[in-house]
Amino acid sequence: MIHLDTSALIAALTGARTAAPVLRAFIRDGFRVAISTPVLYEWERGPRNAEERDAREILFPNGTVFDFGLDDALLAAELYRRMARPRGREIDIAIAACALANGAALWTLNPKDFADIPGLTLAT
Numbered sequence: 122m123i124h125l126d127t128s129a130l131i132a133a134l135t136g137a138r139t140a141a142p143v144l145r146a147f148i149r150d151g152f153r154v155a156i157s158t159p160v161l162y163e164w165e166r167g168p169r170n171a172e173e174r175d176a177r178e179i180l181f182p183n184g185t186v187f188d189f190g191l192d193d194a195l196l197a198a199e200l201y202r203r204m205a206r207p208r209g210r211e212i213d214i215a216i217a218a219c220a221l222a223n224g225a226a227l228w229t230l231n232p233k234d235f236a237d238i239p240g241l242t243l244a245t
Contacts, residue, residue, distance in 0.1 A: 122153045123244045124187070124220040126213075126229035127163040130156060134176045135169070140230065144180075147228070147244070154180075154228075157187040157219035159212055193218045203239055210234070217241050 125133075125144075132140035147154050156164075164177060189197075197218035201207040207214060217238045220227040226244040229235055235243060 122155065122223065122225040123147055123228050124216070124223065124225040125154060125156050125160060126216055126227055126231065126235070127160045128230035129228045130160060130164055130177070131167070132230055134180075135173050143228070155185065155187055155223075155225065156181045157193075157216060158189045159215040159219065161186050163212060187219050187223055189215055189219055193222050196222055200238060204237060206237075214238065 129140055129144070132138070133144040134141070144154065161181075161183075169177075193215065197211075197215045200214050200218060200221075201211070204210075204214070213234050217227060217235055219225075221240055226242040227235060228244040232243055235241055
């Protein structure tokens with residue numbers, strides 16, 4: 122399973138859709154791709170048009186979005202305490218915790234933002 126970071130979701134579904142071929146390749150290769158509620162939060166607060174919102178809903182229907190629940194919150198807090206420089210990165214840590222808790226790799230266009238998160242596998 123692969124969870125998408127907001128950067129990958131935006132690049133796949135907006136503007137020139139530069140990351141769409143990678144997303145299609147993951148799906149074609151049989152990977153289950155998903156997003157978590159922290160990613161949905163970041164996505165929804167951005168300037169999205171109707172076509173982009175529809176594309177997100179088709180690919181990642183609201184009922185399939187992975188919730189940031191109690192276990193994820195506890196894991197995110199543990200990761201925060203273990204990291205050298207976590208301040209200001211709370212959303213990224215929450216996104217990583219959701220991926221970790223669900224046994225998923227994370228696909229991001231900002232690998233440096235996640236490189237120091239213990240146990241997290243980045244999809245390439």
